[in-house]
Amino acid sequence: MLDKLLSEKLSEIEKNGLKRFLRDVDSSPTAKIKFKGKELINFSSNNYLNLSGNKTIQQKALQIIEKYGFSGTSSRLVSGNILIHKELEEKLALFKNKQACLVYPSGYQTNVGVVSALMTCHKEACIIMDELSHASLWDGAKLSGSRIFVYQHCDMNSLEKVLKRTQNYKFKLVITESVFSMDGDITPMKDFVNLCKKYEAVSMLDEAHSTGVFGKQGKGIADLFGVGDKIDITIGTLSKAFALQGGFVCGSKTLIDFLINKSRAFIYTTAISPFLAAVAIESLEIIKKSANQRKHLCNISKILKIKLKDLGFDTANSNSQIIPIITNTIETTEKLSAKLLKNSIYALSIKPPTVPKDKARIRISLTSGHSIKDIDLLINSLNKT
Ligand SMILES: Cc1ncc(COP(=O)(O)O)c(C=O)c1O
Numbered sequence: 001m002l003d004k005l006l007s008e009k010l011s012e013i014e015k016n017g018l019k020r021f022l023r024d025v026d027s028s029p030t031a032k033i034k035f036k037g038k039e040l041i042n043f044s045s046n047n048y049l050n051l052s053g054n055k056t057i058q059q060k061a062l063q064i065i066e067k068y069g070f071s072g073t074s075s076r077l078v079s080g081n082i083l084i085h086k087e088l089e090e091k092l093a094l095f096k097n098k099q100a101c102l103v104y105p106s107g108y109q110t111n112v113g114v115v116s117a118l119m120t121c122h123k124e125a126c127i128i129m130d131e132l133s134h135a136s137l138w139d140g141a142k143l144s145g146s147r148i149f150v151y152q153h154c155d156m157n158s159l160e161k162v163l164k165r166t167q168n169y170k171f172k173l174v175i176t177e178s179v180f181s182m183d184g185d186i187t188p189m190k191d192f193v194n195l196c197k198k199y200e201a202v203s204m205l206d207e208a209h210s211t212g213v214f215g216k217q218g219k220g221i222a223d224l225f226g227v228g229d230k231i232d233i234t235i236g237t238l239s240k241a242f243a244l245q246g247g248f249v250c251g252s253k254t255l256i257d258f259l260i261n262k263s264r265a266f267i268y269t270t271a272i273s274p275f276l277a278a279v280a281i282e283s284l285e286i287i288k289k290s291a292n293q294r295k296h297l298c299n300i301s302k303i304l305k306i307k308l309k310d311l312g313f314d315t316a317n318s319n320s321q322i323i324p325i326i327t328n329t330i331e332t333t334e335k336l337s338a339k340l341l342k343n344s345i346y347a348l349s350i351k352p353p354t355v356p357k358d359k360a361r362i363r364i365s366l367t368s369g370h371s372i373k374d375i376d377l378l379i380n381s382l383n384k385t
Contacts, residue, residue: 017330018351028053031369033346040346041374043364046240048213048321049286049293050369054243057282064278072271077260080271088277089248091284095219096236097228098250102259105272107208107237108136110247113265114204114233115140115175120262122171128162128201129175130154132183135354137175137206154180154317156191163199172201178221179209182355182363184315184322186210189221193230204233212241213297213321217288238276242283246272293368297321300375301366307379324350324361325382333360336382343381 013019027034029045030052051057064084072080085103093101104110115137119125126147129137141148149166152158159174166172174196176187187205196203207220215223218241222228233255238246249259259266301321308315314326327333333349340347340362350363364378 017334031367031374035346038344040341040344041370041377043345043347043366043370043378045367046209046365047243047367047369048209048241048297048365049218049243049290050367051241051243051283051286054283054286056286057243057279060282061275061279064275068274068278070275071273074270075267076271077267082271082274082277084274084277084281085271088280088284091281092236092248093250095217095284095288096234096250097219097223098234098252100253100256101248101250102256102263102266103238103272103277104247104249104266105269106245107235107239107247108139109265109269110235110237110249111136111206112140112143113263114235114249114259115173116143116265117259117263118173118202118233119144119146121258124169125171125173126166126169127173127175128159128166130177130180130187132180132356133175134177134181134206134208137177141175153183154185154187156188156195159192160195160199163195163201167199172199173204174201175204175206177206177208179207179214179320179322181209181322182350182361183324184209184318184320186221186319189225189227193227196232197230202232203230204235205231206235208235208237208240209320209322211236212287212290213294218290218294238272238280238283241287242280244276244280244283246276246280290368297366297368300370300372303372304364304366304375304378307375308382311379311382313382321366323364323366325364326359326361328358328360330360333362336362339384340378340381343377343384345378345381347378 025033025035029047031042033040033042074080089101089103127141128149130153131150132153149162151162179186205222210221212218214221222231234250236248238244305315316324316326330351337349347362351360
Protein backbone atom coordinates (compact mmCIF):
# COMPACT_ATOMS: atom_id res chain seq x y z
CA MET A 1 0.00 0.00 0.00
CA LEU A 2 2.70 2.50 1.04
CA ASP A 3 4.99 1.61 -1.86
CA LYS A 4 2.10 1.92 -4.32
CA LEU A 5 1.26 5.43 -3.06
CA LEU A 6 4.89 6.46 -3.13
CA SER A 7 5.44 5.03 -6.63
CA GLU A 8 2.50 7.04 -7.92
CA LYS A 9 3.97 10.22 -6.47
CA LEU A 10 7.41 9.38 -7.87
CA SER A 11 5.96 8.78 -11.34
CA GLU A 12 4.29 12.17 -11.19
CA ILE A 13 7.61 13.81 -10.25
CA GLU A 14 9.37 11.95 -13.09
CA LYS A 15 6.67 12.90 -15.60
CA ASN A 16 7.32 16.56 -14.80
CA GLY A 17 11.06 16.09 -15.37
CA LEU A 18 11.77 16.79 -11.70
CA LYS A 19 13.02 13.41 -10.48
CA ARG A 20 16.11 13.66 -8.29
CA PHE A 21 18.64 10.89 -8.00
CA LEU A 22 22.01 10.35 -6.39
CA ARG A 23 25.15 10.17 -8.52
CA ASP A 24 28.00 8.01 -7.26
CA VAL A 25 31.24 9.95 -7.14
CA ASP A 26 34.39 8.06 -6.25
CA SER A 27 36.63 10.82 -4.85
CA SER A 28 36.61 13.79 -2.49
CA PRO A 29 34.57 16.69 -3.92
CA THR A 30 37.46 18.89 -5.04
CA ALA A 31 37.93 20.70 -8.37
CA LYS A 32 38.50 17.33 -10.08
CA ILE A 33 36.33 14.33 -9.27
CA LYS A 34 36.07 10.73 -10.42
CA PHE A 35 32.68 9.85 -11.88
CA LYS A 36 32.02 6.51 -13.56
CA GLY A 37 35.77 5.93 -13.79
CA LYS A 38 36.40 9.22 -15.58
CA GLU A 39 38.08 12.36 -14.24
CA LEU A 40 35.80 15.39 -14.49
CA ILE A 41 36.16 19.07 -13.68
CA ASN A 42 33.74 19.64 -10.85
CA PHE A 43 31.74 22.88 -10.97
CA SER A 44 29.12 21.65 -8.50
CA SER A 45 30.71 21.85 -5.06
CA ASN A 46 30.79 24.54 -2.39
CA ASN A 47 34.41 23.79 -1.59
CA TYR A 48 35.17 27.47 -2.20
CA LEU A 49 38.69 27.60 -0.76
CA ASN A 50 39.62 24.11 -1.94
CA LEU A 51 40.05 22.92 1.66
CA SER A 52 38.33 19.55 1.21
CA GLY A 53 41.07 17.00 1.72
CA ASN A 54 43.59 19.69 2.78
CA LYS A 55 46.63 17.83 4.18
CA THR A 56 47.13 20.06 7.27
CA ILE A 57 43.47 19.62 8.22
CA GLN A 58 43.72 15.88 7.57
CA GLN A 59 46.70 15.57 9.94
CA LYS A 60 44.84 17.52 12.62
CA ALA A 61 41.78 15.30 12.18
CA LEU A 62 43.86 12.17 12.79
CA GLN A 63 45.45 13.58 15.97
CA ILE A 64 42.10 14.72 17.33
CA ILE A 65 40.35 11.43 16.59
CA GLU A 66 43.00 9.75 18.76
CA LYS A 67 42.20 12.15 21.61
CA TYR A 68 38.40 12.55 21.42
CA GLY A 69 37.10 9.68 19.27
CA PHE A 70 34.44 10.11 16.61
CA SER A 71 31.19 11.25 18.15
CA GLY A 72 29.69 13.84 20.46
CA THR A 73 27.59 10.87 21.70
CA SER A 74 24.77 13.02 23.10
CA SER A 75 23.27 16.47 23.24
CA ARG A 76 25.73 18.99 24.63
CA LEU A 77 23.22 19.71 27.40
CA VAL A 78 23.48 16.10 28.54
CA SER A 79 27.12 15.10 28.36
CA GLY A 80 28.48 16.29 25.07
CA ASN A 81 29.91 19.71 25.91
CA ILE A 82 33.52 18.92 25.23
CA LEU A 83 35.92 21.84 25.70
CA ILE A 84 36.79 21.86 22.00
CA HIS A 85 33.16 22.88 21.18
CA LYS A 86 33.52 25.88 23.46
CA GLU A 87 36.87 26.82 21.95
CA LEU A 88 35.43 26.66 18.41
CA GLU A 89 32.47 28.85 19.40
CA GLU A 90 34.71 31.45 21.04
CA LYS A 91 36.87 31.58 17.90
CA LEU A 92 33.87 31.83 15.53
CA ALA A 93 32.32 34.62 17.64
CA LEU A 94 35.60 36.53 17.51
CA PHE A 95 35.84 35.93 13.73
CA LYS A 96 32.35 37.35 13.20
CA ASN A 97 32.91 40.17 15.74
CA LYS A 98 29.99 39.04 17.89
CA GLN A 99 29.73 38.34 21.62
CA ALA A 100 28.89 34.67 21.33
CA CYS A 101 28.28 31.72 19.02
CA LEU A 102 26.45 28.39 19.04
CA VAL A 103 27.34 25.47 16.77
CA TYR A 104 24.70 23.10 15.36
CA PRO A 105 25.16 19.82 13.46
CA SER A 106 24.43 21.50 10.10
CA GLY A 107 23.66 24.87 8.53
CA TYR A 108 20.17 23.60 7.71
CA GLN A 109 19.54 22.76 11.36
CA THR A 110 20.95 26.12 12.45
CA ASN A 111 18.44 28.05 10.36
CA VAL A 112 15.49 25.87 11.31
CA GLY A 113 16.53 25.93 14.97
CA VAL A 114 17.22 29.65 15.22
CA VAL A 115 14.20 30.99 13.34
CA SER A 116 11.65 28.67 14.98
CA ALA A 117 13.02 29.36 18.49
CA LEU A 118 13.24 33.13 18.06
CA MET A 119 9.62 33.46 17.10
CA THR A 120 8.55 32.18 20.52
CA CYS A 121 9.88 35.35 22.16
CA HIS A 122 6.80 37.51 21.41
CA LYS A 123 3.12 36.83 20.71
CA GLU A 124 2.86 39.66 18.18
CA ALA A 125 5.76 38.59 16.00
CA CYS A 126 6.20 38.23 12.26
CA ILE A 127 8.88 37.16 9.81
CA ILE A 128 9.83 39.20 6.75
CA MET A 129 12.03 37.42 4.24
CA ASP A 130 13.49 37.64 0.74
CA GLU A 131 11.39 35.53 -1.63
CA LEU A 132 14.44 33.52 -2.72
CA SER A 133 15.60 32.60 0.79
CA HIS A 134 17.10 29.14 1.23
CA ALA A 135 14.81 26.20 2.05
CA SER A 136 16.22 25.97 5.60
CA LEU A 137 15.13 29.55 6.33
CA TRP A 138 11.69 28.83 4.89
CA ASP A 139 11.39 25.64 6.90
CA GLY A 140 12.32 27.45 10.14
CA ALA A 141 9.80 30.18 9.34
CA LYS A 142 7.01 27.70 8.57
CA LEU A 143 7.79 25.62 11.65
CA SER A 144 7.46 28.73 13.83
CA GLY A 145 3.80 29.11 12.79
CA SER A 146 4.32 32.90 12.62
CA ARG A 147 2.93 35.20 9.94
CA ILE A 148 5.40 35.30 7.04
CA PHE A 149 5.71 38.32 4.75
CA VAL A 150 7.81 38.16 1.62
CA TYR A 151 9.61 40.92 -0.25
CA GLN A 152 10.85 40.82 -3.82
CA HIS A 153 14.30 39.37 -4.31
CA CYS A 154 17.03 41.82 -3.23
CA ASP A 155 14.60 44.71 -3.73
CA MET A 156 14.95 47.20 -0.88
CA ASN A 157 11.93 49.26 -2.04
CA SER A 158 9.84 46.14 -1.76
CA LEU A 159 11.31 45.44 1.72
CA GLU A 160 10.43 48.95 2.85
CA LYS A 161 6.84 48.54 1.63
CA VAL A 162 6.52 45.35 3.69
CA LEU A 163 8.10 47.00 6.73
CA LYS A 164 5.55 49.82 6.49
CA ARG A 165 2.68 47.31 6.29
CA THR A 166 3.91 45.38 9.32
CA GLN A 167 4.51 48.29 11.68
CA ASN A 168 1.91 47.01 14.13
CA TYR A 169 3.89 43.85 14.88
CA LYS A 170 5.88 44.24 18.10
CA PHE A 171 8.66 41.89 16.97
CA LYS A 172 9.77 41.73 13.34
CA LEU A 173 12.52 39.37 12.17
CA VAL A 174 13.92 40.29 8.75
CA ILE A 175 15.85 37.50 7.05
CA THR A 176 18.16 37.53 4.06
CA GLU A 177 21.27 35.86 2.66
CA SER A 178 24.42 37.76 1.84
CA VAL A 179 25.26 35.72 -1.28
CA PHE A 180 22.22 33.85 -2.64
CA SER A 181 22.86 30.16 -3.09
CA MET A 182 21.28 29.72 -6.53
CA ASP A 183 21.73 33.18 -8.10
CA GLY A 184 25.05 34.30 -6.64
CA ASP A 185 23.77 37.84 -6.24
CA ILE A 186 24.21 39.92 -3.11
CA THR A 187 21.78 41.73 -0.79
CA PRO A 188 22.42 45.52 -0.80
CA MET A 189 23.77 45.39 2.74
CA LYS A 190 23.80 49.08 3.68
CA ASP A 191 20.19 49.64 2.64
CA PHE A 192 19.18 46.41 4.34
CA VAL A 193 20.62 47.35 7.74
CA ASN A 194 19.36 50.94 7.50
CA LEU A 195 15.81 49.74 6.82
CA CYS A 196 15.91 47.26 9.70
CA LYS A 197 17.07 50.06 12.00
CA LYS A 198 14.49 52.57 10.71
CA TYR A 199 11.59 50.17 11.32
CA GLU A 200 13.03 48.69 14.54
CA ALA A 201 13.25 45.20 13.10
CA VAL A 202 15.73 42.49 14.08
CA SER A 203 18.10 41.56 11.24
CA MET A 204 19.25 38.03 10.43
CA LEU A 205 21.88 37.40 7.75
CA ASP A 206 22.79 33.97 6.37
CA GLU A 207 26.43 34.13 5.28
CA ALA A 208 26.67 30.46 4.21
CA HIS A 209 28.14 31.30 0.78
CA SER A 210 30.15 34.40 1.71
CA THR A 211 32.02 33.23 4.80
CA GLY A 212 35.59 32.46 3.79
CA VAL A 213 35.11 34.08 0.38
CA PHE A 214 34.47 37.79 1.01
CA GLY A 215 35.78 40.41 3.41
CA LYS A 216 38.90 40.83 5.43
CA GLN A 217 40.19 37.39 6.44
CA GLY A 218 37.05 35.89 4.84
CA LYS A 219 34.72 37.27 7.49
CA GLY A 220 31.91 37.68 4.96
CA ILE A 221 29.83 40.28 3.14
CA ALA A 222 28.62 42.21 6.21
CA ASP A 223 32.25 42.78 7.14
CA LEU A 224 33.15 43.74 3.55
CA PHE A 225 30.47 46.46 3.57
CA GLY A 226 31.37 47.58 7.11
CA VAL A 227 27.96 46.71 8.57
CA GLY A 228 28.83 43.61 10.61
CA ASP A 229 27.99 45.38 13.89
CA LYS A 230 24.53 46.34 12.56
CA ILE A 231 23.46 42.75 11.93
CA ASP A 232 21.78 41.23 14.98
CA ILE A 233 22.05 37.56 14.02
CA THR A 234 24.68 36.05 11.72
CA ILE A 235 24.45 32.51 10.36
CA GLY A 236 27.32 30.51 8.94
CA THR A 237 28.01 26.97 7.91
CA LEU A 238 31.05 24.74 8.31
CA SER A 239 30.12 22.79 5.19
CA LYS A 240 31.12 25.19 2.42
CA ALA A 241 34.39 27.20 2.60
CA PHE A 242 35.30 25.32 5.80
CA ALA A 243 34.85 22.07 3.83
CA LEU A 244 33.58 20.21 6.93
CA GLN A 245 30.13 19.75 8.43
CA GLY A 246 28.08 21.83 10.84
CA GLY A 247 26.48 25.25 11.13
CA PHE A 248 26.69 28.19 13.53
CA VAL A 249 24.90 31.29 14.71
CA CYS A 250 26.61 34.37 16.16
CA GLY A 251 25.04 37.22 18.11
CA SER A 252 24.69 38.56 21.65
CA LYS A 253 25.34 36.41 24.73
CA THR A 254 21.63 36.69 25.57
CA LEU A 255 20.66 35.38 22.12
CA ILE A 256 22.92 32.33 22.51
CA ASP A 257 21.66 31.70 26.06
CA PHE A 258 18.07 31.88 24.74
CA LEU A 259 18.85 29.40 21.94
CA ILE A 260 20.49 26.95 24.36
CA ASN A 261 17.20 27.01 26.27
CA LYS A 262 14.66 27.19 23.44
CA SER A 263 16.14 25.91 20.19
CA ARG A 264 14.90 22.36 19.77
CA ALA A 265 17.27 21.69 16.85
CA PHE A 266 20.14 22.31 19.29
CA ILE A 267 18.67 20.75 22.43
CA TYR A 268 17.40 17.46 21.04
CA THR A 269 20.31 16.33 18.92
CA THR A 270 23.81 14.99 19.36
CA ALA A 271 26.55 17.59 19.33
CA ILE A 272 28.81 17.84 16.29
CA SER A 273 31.69 15.45 16.61
CA PRO A 274 34.55 16.87 18.73
CA PHE A 275 36.98 16.01 15.94
CA LEU A 276 34.93 18.14 13.53
CA ALA A 277 35.01 20.99 16.05
CA ALA A 278 38.79 20.68 16.30
CA VAL A 279 39.37 20.59 12.56
CA ALA A 280 36.98 23.54 12.13
CA ILE A 281 39.39 25.56 14.30
CA GLU A 282 42.22 24.49 11.99
CA SER A 283 40.12 25.32 8.92
CA LEU A 284 39.28 28.75 10.36
CA GLU A 285 42.96 29.57 10.81
CA ILE A 286 43.65 28.60 7.18
CA ILE A 287 40.62 30.59 5.96
CA LYS A 288 41.86 33.75 7.66
CA LYS A 289 45.20 33.44 5.86
CA SER A 290 43.72 32.58 2.43
CA ALA A 291 43.83 36.09 0.90
CA ASN A 292 45.55 34.81 -2.26
CA GLN A 293 42.95 32.08 -2.79
CA ARG A 294 40.16 34.65 -2.34
CA LYS A 295 41.80 36.94 -4.89
CA HIS A 296 42.17 34.10 -7.40
CA LEU A 297 38.55 33.00 -6.86
CA CYS A 298 37.33 36.55 -7.38
CA ASN A 299 39.40 36.87 -10.58
CA ILE A 300 38.25 33.63 -12.20
CA SER A 301 34.64 34.44 -11.25
CA LYS A 302 34.87 37.79 -13.06
CA ILE A 303 36.52 36.19 -16.09
CA LEU A 304 33.92 33.43 -16.35
CA LYS A 305 31.02 35.88 -16.09
CA ILE A 306 32.43 38.05 -18.88
CA LYS A 307 33.01 35.02 -21.13
CA LEU A 308 29.53 33.63 -20.49
CA LYS A 309 27.95 36.98 -21.24
CA ASP A 310 30.00 37.23 -24.45
CA LEU A 311 28.49 33.89 -25.51
CA GLY A 312 25.02 35.31 -24.81
CA PHE A 313 24.24 33.32 -21.65
CA ASP A 314 22.01 34.76 -18.94
CA THR A 315 23.95 34.79 -15.65
CA ALA A 316 21.28 36.82 -13.79
CA ASN A 317 22.86 39.32 -11.37
CA SER A 318 25.61 37.08 -10.09
CA ASN A 319 28.30 39.00 -8.31
CA SER A 320 30.16 36.14 -6.68
CA GLN A 321 31.69 32.70 -7.19
CA ILE A 322 28.20 31.25 -7.77
CA ILE A 323 27.29 31.81 -11.42
CA PRO A 324 23.99 30.55 -12.79
CA ILE A 325 23.52 29.82 -16.48
CA ILE A 326 19.79 30.32 -16.70
CA THR A 327 18.21 28.29 -19.47
CA ASN A 328 14.63 28.53 -18.12
CA THR A 329 13.24 25.19 -19.29
CA ILE A 330 14.13 21.93 -17.59
CA GLU A 331 14.77 20.20 -20.95
CA THR A 332 17.32 22.79 -22.08
CA THR A 333 19.11 22.63 -18.76
CA GLU A 334 19.24 18.82 -18.80
CA LYS A 335 20.59 18.84 -22.36
CA LEU A 336 23.25 21.38 -21.48
CA SER A 337 24.31 19.45 -18.38
CA ALA A 338 24.54 16.22 -20.44
CA LYS A 339 26.62 17.99 -23.12
CA LEU A 340 29.00 19.28 -20.46
CA LEU A 341 29.30 15.81 -18.95
CA LYS A 342 30.34 14.45 -22.37
CA ASN A 343 33.09 17.07 -22.31
CA SER A 344 34.29 15.91 -18.86
CA ILE A 345 32.56 18.71 -16.99
CA TYR A 346 30.40 18.02 -13.97
CA ALA A 347 27.85 20.86 -13.71
CA LEU A 348 24.42 19.74 -12.63
CA SER A 349 21.07 21.12 -13.64
CA ILE A 350 19.07 22.86 -10.92
CA LYS A 351 15.34 22.54 -11.24
CA PRO A 352 12.18 23.64 -9.38
CA PRO A 353 11.36 23.65 -6.51
CA THR A 354 15.00 24.53 -5.70
CA VAL A 355 14.61 27.47 -8.11
CA PRO A 356 11.40 29.18 -9.31
CA LYS A 357 9.32 27.59 -12.07
CA ASP A 358 10.72 28.44 -15.54
CA LYS A 359 14.07 29.40 -14.02
CA ALA A 360 15.92 26.10 -14.39
CA ARG A 361 19.66 26.52 -14.66
CA ILE A 362 23.13 25.14 -14.48
CA ARG A 363 24.68 26.44 -11.27
CA ILE A 364 28.40 26.94 -11.74
CA SER A 365 30.15 27.06 -8.43
CA LEU A 366 33.80 28.09 -8.63
CA THR A 367 36.50 27.30 -6.10
CA SER A 368 40.06 28.51 -5.65
CA GLY A 369 41.10 25.05 -6.89
CA HIS A 370 39.89 25.92 -10.41
CA SER A 371 42.31 27.32 -12.96
CA ILE A 372 41.93 29.60 -15.97
CA LYS A 373 42.38 26.44 -18.05
CA ASP A 374 39.30 24.91 -16.36
CA ILE A 375 37.32 28.06 -17.17
CA ASP A 376 38.45 27.88 -20.81
CA LEU A 377 37.45 24.21 -21.04
CA LEU A 378 33.99 25.08 -19.72
CA ILE A 379 33.61 27.94 -22.19
CA ASN A 380 34.84 25.82 -25.12
CA SER A 381 32.41 23.04 -24.21
CA LEU A 382 29.51 25.49 -24.02
CA ASN A 383 30.55 26.93 -27.35
CA LYS A 384 30.50 23.55 -29.13
CA THR A 385 27.33 22.85 -31.02
C1 LIG B 1 22.01 29.92 2.18
C2 LIG B 1 22.17 28.59 2.81
N1 LIG B 1 21.97 28.47 4.13
C3 LIG B 1 22.11 27.29 4.75
C4 LIG B 1 22.45 26.15 4.07
C5 LIG B 1 22.56 24.85 4.79
O1 LIG B 1 23.87 24.60 5.16
P1 LIG B 1 24.40 23.10 5.38
O2 LIG B 1 24.74 22.57 4.04
O3 LIG B 1 25.57 23.27 6.29
O4 LIG B 1 23.30 22.34 6.03
C6 LIG B 1 22.70 26.23 2.71
C7 LIG B 1 23.12 25.00 1.98
O5 LIG B 1 22.99 24.76 0.87
C8 LIG B 1 22.54 27.47 2.06
O6 LIG B 1 22.73 27.57 0.73
